[in-house]
Amino acid sequence: xxxxxxxxxxxxxxxxxxxxxxxxxxxxxxxxxxxxxxxxxxxxxxxxxxxxxxxxxxxxxxxxxxxxxxxxxxxxxxxxxxxxxxxxxxxxxxxxxxxxxxxxxxxxxxxxxxxxxxxxxxxxxxxxxxxxxxxxxxxxxxxxxxxxxxxxxxxxxxxxxxxxxxxxxxxxxxxxxxxxxxxxxxxxxxxxxxxxxxxxxxxxxxxxxxxxxxxxxxxxxxxxxxxxxxxxxxxxxxxxxxxxxxxx
Amino acid sequence: xxxxxxxxxxxxxxxxxxxxxxxxxxxxxxxxxxxxxxxxxxxxxxxxxxxxxxxxxxxxxxxxxxxxxxxxxxxxxxxxxxxxxxxxxxxxxxxxxxxxxxxxxxxxxxxxxxxxxxxxxxxxxxxxxxxxxxxxxxxxxxxxxxxxxxxxxxxxxxxxxxxxxxxxxxxxxxxxxxxxxxxxxxxxxxxxxxxxxxxxxxxxxxxxxxxxxxxxxxxxxxxxxxxxxxxxxxxxxxxxxxxxxxxx
DNA sequence: TAACTCGGTTTCATTCAATGAAACTGAGAG
DNA sequence: CTCTCAGTTTCATTGAATGAAACCGAGTTA
Numbered sequence: 001x002x003x004x005x006x007x008x009x010x011x012x013x014x015x016x017x018x019x020x021x022x023x024x025x026x027x028x029x030x031x032x033x034x035x036x037x038x039x040x041x042x043x044x045x046x047x048x049x050x051x052x053x054x055x056x057x058x059x060x061x062x063x064x065x066x067x068x069x070x071x072x073x074x075x076x077x078x079x080x081x082x083x084x085x086x087x088x089x090x091x092x093x094x095x096x097x098x099x100x101x102x103x104x105x106x107x108x109x110x111x112x113x114x115x116x117x118x119x120x121x122x123x124x125x126x127x128x129x130x131x132x133x134x135x136x137x138x139x140x141x142x143x144x145x146x147x148x149x150x151x152x153x154x155x156x157x158x159x160x161x162x163x164x165x166x167x168x169x170x171x172x173x174x175x176x177x178x179x180x181x182x183x184x185x186x187x188x189x190x191x192x193x194x195x196x197x198x199x200x201x202x203x204x205x206x207x208x209x210x211x212x213x214x215x216x217x218x219x220x221x222x223x224x225x226x227x228x229x230x231x232x233x234x235x236x237x238x239x240x241x242x243x244x245x246x247x248x
Numbered sequence: 249x250x251x252x253x254x255x256x257x258x259x260x261x262x263x264x265x266x267x268x269x270x271x272x273x274x275x276x277x278x279x280x281x282x283x284x285x286x287x288x289x290x291x292x293x294x295x296x297x298x299x300x301x302x303x304x305x306x307x308x309x310x311x312x313x314x315x316x317x318x319x320x321x322x323x324x325x326x327x328x329x330x331x332x333x334x335x336x337x338x339x340x341x342x343x344x345x346x347x348x349x350x351x352x353x354x355x356x357x358x359x360x361x362x363x364x365x366x367x368x369x370x371x372x373x374x375x376x377x378x379x380x381x382x383x384x385x386x387x388x389x390x391x392x393x394x395x396x397x398x399x400x401x402x403x404x405x406x407x408x409x410x411x412x413x414x415x416x417x418x419x420x421x422x423x424x425x426x427x428x429x430x431x432x433x434x435x436x437x438x439x440x441x442x443x444x445x446x447x448x449x450x451x452x453x454x455x456x457x458x459x460x461x462x463x464x465x466x467x468x469x470x471x472x473x474x475x476x477x478x479x480x481x482x483x484x485x486x487x488x489x490x491x492x493x494x495x496x
Numbered sequence: 497t498a499a500c501t502c503g504g505t506t507t508c509a510t511t512c513a514a515t516g517a518a519a520c521t522g523a524g525a526g
Numbered sequence: 527c528t529c530t531c532a533g534t535t536t537c538a539t540t541g542a543a544t545g546a547a548a549c550c551g552a553g554t555t556a
Contacts, residue, residue, distance in 0.1 A: 006297045006301065007294055007297065007535085008294060008297050008298040008301055009259050009263065009294050009295055009298045009513085009514065010512095010513065010514085010543090011257050011259040011260055011513085011514080011542090011543065011544095012259055012260055012263040012295060012298045012299070013298055013301070013302065015257065015260040015263065015264075016263075016298070016299070016302040016304060017302075019323065020302070020319070020323075022323060022326060022327075023322060023323060023326050026326060026327065026329060029503075029504090030503075030504065031502090031503065031504080039544095039545095040544075040545045040546080041503090041504075041505090041545090042504095042505080042506080042507095042544080042545060042546085042547095043543080043544065043545070045504070045505065045506090046255055046256060046257050046543080046544090047257055047260060049254045049255065049256050050256040050257045050260045050261055050264070051260070051264070053254065053256060053261070054261065054264040054265075054268070055358070055359075056264060064503080064504075068323060068324075068326075068327050070356075070358045070363060071268070072320060072323050072324050072327065073324045073327055073363075073365070073381070074271060074363065074381050074383065075267065075268075075270060075271060075316060075320050075324070076316075076320050076321045076323070076324035076325075076381075077324075077365075077380050077381025078270060078271050078274060078316075078381055079270075079274065079315075079316050079320065079321055081274060108318075110303070110318045111303075115318060115321075115322065117321070132325050133321070133322050133324075133325025133326055135322065255506080257542085257543070258514090258542065258543085259513090259514065259515095259542085259543080277532075277533090278532075278533065279531090279532060279533080287515095287516095288515075288516045288517085289516090289532085289533075289534090290515080290516060290517085290533095290534080290535080290536095291514080291515065291516070293533070293534065293535090294514080294515090312532080312533075
């Protein structure tokens with residue numbers, strides 16, 4: 001798209017691309033990877049040997065196929081320290097799920113996307129792992145709007161400008177929506193991202209007042225009507241506020 | 249120690265070493281890293297630019313310091329699929345904690361080490377994040393013994409041979425211990441790894457009968473006497489078995 | 497049993513990409 | 527205003543990364 005002016009290291013870029021394969025599928029044969037990333041197999045072989053040596057990938061002895069190594073998990077475990085919002089917020093999320101009986105999710109922004117870092121399926125005691133880690137667009141959905149609306153002024157403008165917005169979204173109208181959300185303190189969405197789904201979302205600020213995440217309640221649109229969501233909003237905002245007080 | 253005959257990619261090795269810095273401390277200035285890994289700062293600069301481009305690190309705009317990027321978290325989230333033992337076992341662990349009132353941990357083996365992938369502190373509703381992700385030696389502690397004793401024959405022998413065992417451990421005696429553990433189905437340890445601490449541990453097998461993890465209960469040695477641990481062992485084994493049935 | 501096929505591995509000459517020295521920038525500190 | 531220090535950019539040098547090709551070994555076919 002644009003000129004890459006930052007000087008980078010090609011070999012490392014390639015290695016990282018290989019690692020990123022594992023977001024799509026968590027077991028790869030060497031040649032599969034070579035094909036996917038478009039590199040010669042001897043190159044991939046060397047790369048994988050390097051990654052394996054450092055524990056970033058591991059190979060199944062029997063099938064010769066590669067999976068992610070525990071070093072990656074280890075890194076991620078050290079990522080947040082004692083302040084992992086996905087963990088801190090869990091009890092509060094459980095309570096909210098029990099109270100409202102709907103799916104509860106937690107999103108943070110990463111560039112022009114948002115990532116679901118925690119999720120509790122209605123009634124189910126176990127979080128729906130499959131969906132944790134999902135990357136979603138930042139231009140649709142209640143949580144997206146929260147993550148933009150409550151971002152600090154400069155960042156917000158940057159996002160609105162920089163983003164490659166889908167033509168279908170009217171910027172002026174979107175801005176107005178953000179204004180309104182800023183006043184209300186919560187956002188709703190009805191079938192914005194997914195057919196038949198609706199969601200309410202509220203911002204989580206840490207004690208320093210910085211936007212950290214968006215807490216959202218989602219469910220089928222026929223059950224989560226606008227009225228229903230407005231009714232639930234205060235509980236969600238309260239939960240979000242409560243979580244925030246635990247984040248430094 | 250020995251000759252590195254595997255051919256690897258130097259640039260990638262260096263980049264991974266930079267990433268691994270973040271297991272020690274999660275905020276680094278560029279020069280700190282350069283010093284730590286022993287590379288020229290312009291090299292580190294280029295590496296970090298590459299890592300940042302792919303989202304593996306991110307820099308705090310204000311302080312110019314680097315942290316891990318969300319890509320790492322994203323990778324780790326996809327690591328286990330729907331079968332993350334750390335998640336699957338959570339409800340069972342909670343129950344065990346409530347029942348026994350002690351700290352519950354979950355370990356898996358990684359080479360010659362074990363990693364704590366889940367932990368619940370007695371009474372506290374929130375897991376003690378700080379300790380999740382900890383790497384511990386594989387030659388002391390109840391869980392270590394479990395992770396060796398119930399490993400399949402060939403792997404077990406390999407571990408016993410290959411390992412750089414501390415001279416203080418008598419191999420013959422250790423072997424006998426493993427035998428006994430194999431028969432009992434659980435292992436105990438008293439002040440093996442940590443002064444004043446004791447632990448009981450039981451193996452978790454998946455439905456295919458493969459050893460996946462070790463579930464352990466730990467506490468102060470004066471409270472967790474050998475008798476007490478023997479008394480608790482059945483409950484732990486039962487919990488471990490129950491978790492195992494949920495792992496494919 | 498030989499001839500193929502198809503993953504993975506190793507070798508090696510070529511060359512281009514990674515490197516580090518050095519110069520530069522800009523923000524604080526003295 | 528100078529000094530220092532962290533980060534950035536430039537650029538010539540060269541050795542490290544590369545990919546073609548050969549190799550290996552297991553499984554499949556004829």
